[in-house]
Amino acid sequence: MASPAFEEIAETFDFLDDWEDRYRHVIELGKALPALDDALKVPATKVEGCASQVWLMPRISGTGPGAVFDFEGASDAMIVQGLIALLHALYAGLTVAEVGAVDAKAEMGRLGLNEHLSSQRSNGLAAMVERIRKLAAEAAA
Template sequence: MANETFEELAETFEFLDDWEDRYRHVIDMGKAFAPLDEAFKVPATKVEGCASQVWLVTSFDGQGPDAVLGFQGASDAMIVQGLIAVLHALYAGLTAKEVGEVDALAELGRLGLNDHLSAQRSNGLRAMLARIQENAAIEAAR
């Protein structure tokens, strides 16, 4: 159950023939992603389990299961910054309840990310997913 933005990304990835082009596209997405204010780069927002430094800040418009997820993030690694942008494409505009219904690993698998990320990057991606899903579950339970 991906949103329209992610569907467009998946279509773009189908058009890109090799992983090098896809890799560059992910990096370009990261460069275009809105920067995270330095004030949010604190231990409470840092995602553990990532090889590089990663910060994620989730927010919700509304309360409870129908609250709409928004998040910002940053990393000191270009590819990880791009992965944050990919996650934003996957989840942006979904409600807290809908976030829990997305099979994120399957959706990301459509992009071929599972096959081309190092083990450390894959672990970091799973840690970011866990943070977003956990925060959405807490909000959905309100």
């Protein structure tokens, strides 16, 4: 279950022939994200388990399981900023209940990311997904 924004990215990836083109596209997606206010780059929003500095700030509209999930994010690494953009496309606009049903590893696998990220980047991506799932679960409760 992926959002229309993520489906659009997946379609674009289908047209990109090699990993270097895909890598550049991920970086471009990250550059297009709005900047995260430096005041939000605090320990409470920092994602542990990432080799790079990563911050995720939830933006949830409503209450309970039907609340709509969104977040802002930032990283000091360009490729990780791009991964944040991919996760934003995957999760933003879903209800907090739907967030937990998304198989992020499978969705990212559709983009060919699983075999092209270093183990550190893969671990960081997993840490970001876990944080997103936790934030959504807390909001749904």
